[in-house]
Amino acid sequence: MAKTTQVEYRVYEGAAELSRAAAEHFLESIQAAVAARGRARVAISGGSTPKRTFELLANASERYEKEMPxxxxxxxxxxxxxxxxxxxxxxxxxxxxTLLEHVPLKPEQVHRMEGELNPEEAAARYESTIRNQFKLEGAETPVFDVLALGMGxxxxxxxxxxxxxxxxELAKIVTANHVPQKDTWRITLTWPxxxxxxxxFFxxxxxxxxxxxxxxxLGEYDVETYPSQLIQPKSGKLLMLLDKDAAAKLPAVGADGVGRLEVTR
Structure with a gap:
């Protein structure tokens, strides 16, 4: 059965503006989660753009560092x-x-993947960590409040x-993934x-x-070639924060810098 995702994309001039928009979104979404449920379970990705965002969040001269719960x-x-x-x-x-050494997050609040272990063991241990933290039973799926993605x-x-x-992979929460094109293994949350x-958000x-x-x-649905097409949130809404280069082949945004697409697959 086809699923429709409402994609909202916001386009920014360059890296600095994009990083600041991400910091704003992190702050607003985390504050909203804390207001609704008393805490925010946040999953983050690596990369150069998140790095700049984390630097903003940790900067004592910025409001994010002061206002983040x-x-x-x-x-x-x-x-x-x-x-x-x-x-x-x-x-x-x-x-x-960029972040942890500069903000008041206690070690017990940070749950890292143990990349130094055998990949299968690291994935199993991280799945156990998530199950314990979320108090999951059986086949329950964890529901993160905020989850940030990048795209290669x-x-x-x-x-x-x-x-x-x-x-x-449909059954696991975390899996070890062999990536032949990079001659390596990775540990990753699964797309469900x-x-x-x-x-x-991306x-x-x-x-x-x-x-x-x-x-x-906008292309043909082919998740083997374009794995990012797997991201179709249950909420029916997906946010993309983009710079003008990444967004160059998407339909033009409005005067407010926002574009919207209905993607049905």
């Missing part, structure tokens, strides 16, 4: 490379250096890469878990994203 946040990761937490490629290391120039998101096994989140910038983003939203 840090004591009410449980922080999780969408995916991780199979490297130690001190490695330069670690999503955790980037987050630690190959249209992958999280560590759901084209033509890899994780695209077909991502789609269950209350607020799912943060995408750069000319190398123009064509893949166009295909993800």
């Amino acid at each position: 840090w004591d009410k946040i449980e922080l999780f990761f969408v995916d991780e490379r199979t490297v130690p937490p001190t490695d330069k490629d670690s999503n955790y290391r980037m987050t630690k250096e 120039d190959d249209a992958h998101t999280a560590s759901l890469f084209p033509h890899t096994e994780a695209i077909h 878990v991502i789609n269950a989140a209350r607020d799912v 943060l995408i910038g750069g000319k190398d994203k123009t064509e893949p983003l166009h295909m993800v939203l």
